[in-house]
Structures are given as C-alpha cells and as structure tokens.
Amino acid sequence: MFAQLAIIALLAASISQQPVQGRGQKEDLLIAVGTLEEQVQELKQKIVALPNTGALCPYPYQQVLDECFYVSKVSLNWNQARQYCQGMQGDLATPRNVYALKSYVIETGAASTQVWLGATDQSSEGTWNWLDGRPITSDWANGMPDNYSGNENCLDLRIKWHPPLNDSVCEVAERFVCQYNL
Ligand SMILES: [Ca+2]
Ligand SMILES: [Ca+2]
Numbered sequence: 367m368f369a370q371l372a373i374i375a376l377l378a379a380s381i382s383q384q385p386v387q388g389r390g391q392k393e394d395l396l397i398a399v400g401t402l403e404e405q406v407q408e409l410k411q412k413i414v415a416l417p418n419t420g421a422l423c424p425y426p427y428q429q430v431l432d433e434c435f436y437v438s439k440v441s442l443n444w445n446q447a448r449q450y451c452q453g454m455q456g457d458l459a460t461p462r463n464v465y466a467l468k469s470y471v472i473e474t475g476a477a478s479t480q481v482w483l484g485a486t487d488q489s490s491e492g493t494w495n496w497l498d499g500r501p502i503t504s505d506w507a508n509g510m511p512d513n514y515s516g517n518e519n520c521l522d523l524r525i526k527w528h529p530p531l532n533d534s535v536c537e538v539a540e541r542f543v544c545q546y547n548l
Pocket of ligand 1: 487491492513517518519520533
C-alpha cells in the first residue's frame with residue numbers, strides 16, 4: 367500500500383513538473399510505470415482465480431455460461447412443467463447453448479433419459495421456435511422432428527442422443543428444465 371502511494375505521489379509530482387527534469391526522473395517514472403503494470407497483472411490474475419459462486423442466478427437457479435437453469439426432480443407433462451417454471455418466476459428453458467445445458471443436466475444427475483425444454487409446435491404443426499421466438503435451426507437428433515404417430519408437439523432433450531433435440535408427446539410426464547431470464 368505504501369509502495370503504491372509513493373508511486374502515485376511520484377507520478378503526481380512529475381505531472382506538475384513539465385517538462386520531465388533530467389534523465390534520473392525519467393528512469394524513476396519508467397520504473398514506477400513498470401511496477402504499476404506488474405500490480406495490474408497480479409490483480410487481473412486474482413480476479414480470474416476468484417471462484418464462480420453462481421451469484422448471478424437467484425436460488426435455486428444455477429449459472430451455466432451466462433444463463434440460469436433449474437433441473438426439476440419431479441416429472442410433469444409439458445404444460446404442467448411450463449406452469450411449474452412460471453411459478454418459479456421463469457419459464458421452460460430456451461438455452462442458447464444446448465450442449466452446455468445438456469452437460470449441466472448430466473452433471474446434476476437429475477435426469478437420465480430426457481427433460482422437457484421450452485418449445486412446442488402445438489399452434490402450427492412443423493413450425494419449431496423456442497418460447498422466446500428464436501427458430502430452432504440446429505441440434506435436432508437424426509430424423510427429428512418426426513411428429514411420430516402425428517402426435518409429437520413438445521420439445522425434449524435426450525440425454526443419450528447426439529444431437530439431442532427431439533419432438534415428443536406433450537402428455538407424457540418428464541423431468542424438465544426451467545430458466546430464469548436475467
Ligand atoms: Ca408436431
Ligand atoms: Ca420425435
């Protein structure tokens with residue numbers, strides 16, 4: 367702390383004494399600048415090393431990249447799951463990074479087969495948009511969406527499939543992922 371004050375005092379004094387007086391003072395200033403640069407680097411390293419506490423997301427949501435998710439431990443049909451998420455001040459998840467969310471779901475161990483996500487083609491068969499309006503253009507499992515038996519209108523993520531997105535029967539009870547929008 368005293369070293370920093372001394373450097374600041376030296377810099378302040380040098381600014382008031384224009385132009386720089388002599389070679390000795392210039393060397394002192396260069397040394398002072400070098401010391402400050404080292405301290406900036408040290409502070410940057412400390413910031414990077416700080417633990418990520420997930421404080422960005424309100425409990426019980428957890429941060430995944432820059433989004434907040436909650437993986438349920440109960441199973442509900444798609445409409446009930448959406449209602450449940452909305453009751454948590456969120457909605458069914460509309461991840462910008464499907465694979466980051468998939469990794470997180472696997473890490474939690476909350477679901478081993480599939481989880482509901484926030485998309486449906488109930489209002490327009492074959493038109494798949496996330497609940498936030500973005501079209502789903504990638505990450506569909508091979509051959510999906512297939513609207514199997516003419517009755518698959520809700521989106522789930524298949525834990526063991528790659529790619530993982532699938533259209534499924536909305537009335538089936540599954541675990542689900544809620545998202546809190548920051
Ligand atoms: Ca469908
Ligand atoms: Ca399907």
